[in-house]
Amino acid sequence: MKSKTAFLHKPHDLRIEEVELAPLKPNQVLIQVGACGICGSDVECFEGKSAEGRYDIAPYTPGHEWGGKIVEVGSGVSTLKAGMKVTGDCVMACGVCQNCKDGLMPSACLNMREIGFRPDSPGGMGEYMIVEEQYVHQIPDDWSYAMGAWVETFSIGYFGLWGNGGYIDASDTAVIFGVGPVGISATMAAKTSGATVIVVDPIPSRRELALKYGADHVVDPTAGNLKEQIDKLTNGSGPSVIAEASGNDTAIASIFDIAGHSCRIHLIGHSIGRKVPVELGWTIWKTLKINGSGGTKDFGQRTIRFMSAIKDKYDFDALNTHYFSFDKLHEAMDTAINEKDTAFKVMLQFPID
Template identity: 35%
Template structure:
């Protein structure tokens, strides 16, 4: 079979690999679709938030079909369409699938069925590859109390996590404002159902938020970019007694912010990473709301073209979500 392998930092190759053997407690999955994440570029560059070793196959935003079931496995059968969680536990330790364990950027792979969730018929394979990032955005909204049709949510940052966070809030009924300097991302936010999009480049984003909210500010602000300017401005968007969910990653940097607004506005600010415990609810949510996340998936490549796909995605202004497809 073919697989994308990071042989060493900055050394991606398509390699021929033997078919994996299926243990009695495992299932064999044929990859159908895999998204490329910003974290995959961190792995390619030789860094990640937990220890990693090379060679390794990336791929943690995936959907696939079970083609073989180990003798001891119950609850899954050949033909089941599935997605799998990224943060998983083995007898040895906690792993990140696609990082410390090789992932789904290969034609076939084995997994522990405890990591899997079945897909509803209404969610096709390509859209299912967005479930992993969607769970992160869904969790970012839930962690700060959720939202509803009475509220306005500001999402600062229109990359994949910002857009799926916006989609989650839209699905819950809130009015949603997405703030991003790139017109392509703002256009996708509107396709997802955002009420307002704002270009922060002129420095007037906070005033526009207040104008849209009758002078009050947003009930919930989701900071999803991790960029210095977005982090500094996020506190300006919140109303008094508002909530903030900080999901954008900015590790090891110091950003000057008007921190006194936490007290002056009596804000509730929560850090947020990953999507613990929300996968079944997020999948039901997508099924029942019928949210169409496909506008986020801007470019497709064949799985065997993964090296070219990663090179194309190095310029973040050209795409939002690149999806690798294995027909």
């Protein structure tokens, strides 16, 4: 069976090629892709700004945010069947190495594979994809494929607050830095958990969006002293929860200044590859609790249930500002790169039987 599939050969060299799909192994499923989102990490790999995409090994198929339909299952598959709408995990742990047996994060797996970033784990930028059963999750029939593509993104923001021992409830005031797709997901998760939510972003349209998706207050960090603005909204006590979802150096540095005493800090935004000067002493004097969030662990099914519970309140499909057919892949990538202020989520769509 043939599939038209995208391959990133090197920075700025993304090609659609026709390939012959390998026969299914007993534990695999064949999925016809219905939608695939373009993530900021896809853009960084395309531009050569991230080492996460491993085209240095061989050309690979991007796309870790996807939704599709199963068309065939391997002989050993028992929990999935043809016709199901599905999505899947991004980071795929082997389950048998020492780190996996110790219960560490999938990103700690000594044999880790990562859908959409490596030649051995092709992503959703293609007509079809093959994935092992244990990494595939059924989504409700009334979901669009594009909403299925949001599961991976939402899980990052959701896990960022609740994973690794994190928690948030109606007693909390949370500050979310960054109204990108992960930040808006964290905003929805925080508000649904009952917290008072303050969102910080310099872009007016992003702040307006945050107010529609759960923020009680929005702050422009360029409009004045950020700590003074946050103190005014928290009666001087500062937030009890901070989720940094922007990856911005200035935002990261400001965390320690604005945090309230005993604040639970969740670092979600990517900042690997550079050093950020911070006033670390506040960690001691404010008794701050810092939690890194490198991906998710066992949150696929939980994320789908959470999104199902809030989808009538928050319109996920409305977050997809730009849709492109797969044959317009390069135009879609150009939009994601050059129209960051207005292109909130660029979504590829595929004709599906």
